[in-house]
Structure formats: C-alpha cells, structure tokens
Amino acid sequence: MDINVIGVPLSYGCDIDGVNFGPKILREYGIIDIIKKNGHNVFDMGDIYVPTLSKELKYRDHPKMKYLNPIIEINTNLANNVYCSLKGSGFPFVIGGDHALGMGSIAGASNFFKDMAVIWVDAHGDINTFETSPSGNLHGVPLAASMNVGDSSVTNIYYNGEKVKPENVYLLGCRDIDSGELALANELNLNMYTMETVGERGLENVLKEIIEKIKESNVDGVHLSFDIDVLDSSLVPGTGTPVPNGFSIDEGKEVFTQLLSEKFITSMDFVELNPVIDNEDKRTVTNCIEILEHIFKNIDK
Numbered sequence: 001m002d003i004n005v006i007g008v009p010l011s012y013g014c015d016i017d018g019v020n021f022g023p024k025i026l027r028e029y030g031i032i033d034i035i036k037k038n039g040h041n042v043f044d045m046g047d048i049y050v051p052t053l054s055k056e057l058k059y060r061d062h063p064k065m066k067y068l069n070p071i072i073e074i075n076t077n078l079a080n081n082v083y084c085s086l087k088g089s090g091f092p093f094v095i096g097g098d099h100a101l102g103m104g105s106i107a108g109a110s111n112f113f114k115d116m117a118v119i120w121v122d123a124h125g126d127i128n129t130f131e132t133s134p135s136g137n138l139h140g141v142p143l144a145a146s147m148n149v150g151d152s153s154v155t156n157i158y159y160n161g162e163k164v165k166p167e168n169v170y171l172l173g174c175r176d177i178d179s180g181e182l183a184l185a186n187e188l189n190l191n192m193y194t195m196e197t198v199g200e201r202g203l204e205n206v207l208k209e210i211i212e213k214i215k216e217s218n219v220d221g222v223h224l225s226f227d228i229d230v231l232d233s234s235l236v237p238g239t240g241t242p243v244p245n246g247f248s249i250d251e252g253k254e255v256f257t258q259l260l261s262e263k264f265i266t267s268m269d270f271v272e273l274n275p276v277i278d279n280e281d282k283r284t285v286t287n288c289i290e291i292l293e294h295i296f297k298n299i300d301k
C-alpha cells in the first residue's frame with residue numbers, strides 16, 4: 001500500500017496556538033520511518049499551505065464563526081489532495097492540525113467513492129452548526145457539514161451538498177456532546193456509540209456492531225477520523241479540548257486492531273495533537289507515536 005502522508009498545520013479551527021505544529025512534531029518523531037519500517041511505501045506529500053493570519057481577522061468573514069474563509073480555502077485544497085491521492089491508488093493519511101480539516105478529508109474522499117462511511121472516533125461529536133456552536137470554533141462542525149447540515153459556506157466545500165449520508169456515520173467514544181449536537185444526533189438517528197455505551201456493552205461488542213453495519217451497508221469506502229482527545233485526558237495533556245473518562249492506550253489500539261483487520265478503511269485523519277501544551281515528559285506525542293506504530297503494524301500492506 002502506498003501511504004500518502006498529508007500534513008495540515010491548521011490551528012484556526014480550534015483557535016489554540018500550537019496544534020499547527022502537529023505535522024512537524026510527528027515527522028520529528030519519525031512517522032515516515034515508522035510507516036516504512038512496517039513494510040509500506042510512503043510518500044510524504046508535505047503540508048497543505050496554511051497562511052499566517054493576524055487575530056484581527058478572526059471575525060472578518062462571520063460574526064460568530066472564526067477564520068471562516070481561510071478554513072474553507074485550506075479544506076478545499078486538502079480535499080483535492082485527498083482525492084488525487086485516492087485517484088493514484090494511494091492511501092491518504094492526513095495529519096493535523098485541528099479537526100476542522102475533517103471537512104476537507106471527507107469532501108475529497110467522498111468525491112472518489114460512490115458511497116462512503118465515516119467513523120468518527122472522538123470525545124466530541126463535532127456536529128455543531130453555526131447556530132448551536134457554543135464556541136465559534138470550526139473544529140466543532142466538520143461532521144455536521146459533511147452530512148450537509150449547516151451553513152452553505154461549509155456544506156458546499158469542494159463540491160455542493162452531502163458528502164456522507166447520516167446512516168453511514170458512526171460516532172465512537174463521545175462523552176462531551178453539546179445540547180444542539182444531541183438534538184441533531186437524535187433527529188438524524190446517527191449511529192452513536194458513546195463512552196457510556198462502550199462501558200455498558202464492552203468495546204469489542206461495539207466494534208463488532210459497527211463492522212457488521214458497515215459491511216451490510218454496501219459502501220465502497222470508509223474514512224476513519226481519529227481525534228486524539230478520544231483518549232483519556234490523563235494520556236493526552238497536549239490536546240486543546242481534553243475530556244476525562246476516555247479510552248486507555250490499549251483501548252485506542254483495540255479500535256485500530258478491529259477496524260483495520262477488516263481492510264475496508266480507505267483514508268484516515270489523525271488530529272488535535274498540540275505539542276506546545278504537552279507536558280514536560282512529552283506524554284501526548286509519545287502516546288501518539290505508540291498508537292501510530294500500532295496503526296501501521298495493522299494496516300493493509
């Protein structure tokens with residue numbers, strides 16, 4: 001498999017400096033060699049261009065949502081890169097950067113496939129609209145936008161309208177959902193496996209059910225978007241919106257063992273690592289590298 005590593009040094013979607021250094025620190029810690037070492041061909045496609053913007057531009061494009069136009073432009077570029085990677089039989093592995101980049105990854109991948117599923121592994125739902133967002137941060141809206149819910153400025157990225165059908169969306173590990181997000185999840189009847197559900201039913205059973213449903217759904221592509229804040233806050237101090245009661249490292253690995261063994265994953269995001277706010281012992285980046293080693297050990301050769 002030709003892995004195409006695409007960096008997106010984006011921080012405007014969470015409005016916290018430092019998460020833009022995610023791609024740089026992961027390269028410094030050897031992500032490219034880790035991929036190679038596990039027997040894959042790897043192409044480092046470099047970083048999508050992210051302009052340096054002054055904070056005064058934050059509300060230039062919208063009174064509430066921050067850095068709207070630049071985030072749209074960056075995602076449009078990302079979408080085209082993801083699409084081209086798939087066209088060239090590559091596996092797009094997108095490293096962030098904040099989760100607003102999910103709109104671009106999904107737009108690009110969904111343009112390649114007839115019908116695609118999205119597995120969103122995250123402490124959050126990221127299904128806010130401009131109306132329901134409590135923060136004005138665009139990393140809280142990408143999954144809603146991809147389902148064609150929300151403002152046309154974000155639902156029409158790369159191409160107009162729906163990128164993924166709600167019935168093909170799977171949320172896993174969520175435990176910090178805003179009230180507007182919960183209402184939308186119920187309205188759309190999303191496949192939502194909260195941390196509470198995982199606790200009740202067991203991770204293995206939940207993963208089995210997700211796999212079954214995806215196989216029954218006849219999609220021809222599956223995008224897996226991994227937000228590192230799905231891991232317990234004690235394991236990822238270097239992320240902008242940490243949440244307690246999350247996955248252990250072993251549970252994080254288990255998610256990939258199960259999902260990758262099906263060989264249906266066709267693209268991936270790895271987001272929200274902020275090395276600048278990591279603690280002294282570099283716990284977050286070390287844990288990320290451990291997860292990444294596991295991913296590339298298990299991904300299809």
Ligand SMILES: NC(=[NH2+])NCCC[C@H](N)C(=O)O
Binds near residue numbers: 098135
């Ligand atoms: N990708 C993330 N870490 N998203 C956190 C979103 C937090 C909150 N729900 C918001 O919309 O502002």
Ligand SMILES: [Mn+2]
Binds near residue numbers: 124
């Ligand atoms: Mn997220």
Ligand SMILES: [Mn+2]
Binds near residue numbers: 123124227229
């Ligand atoms: Mn999150």
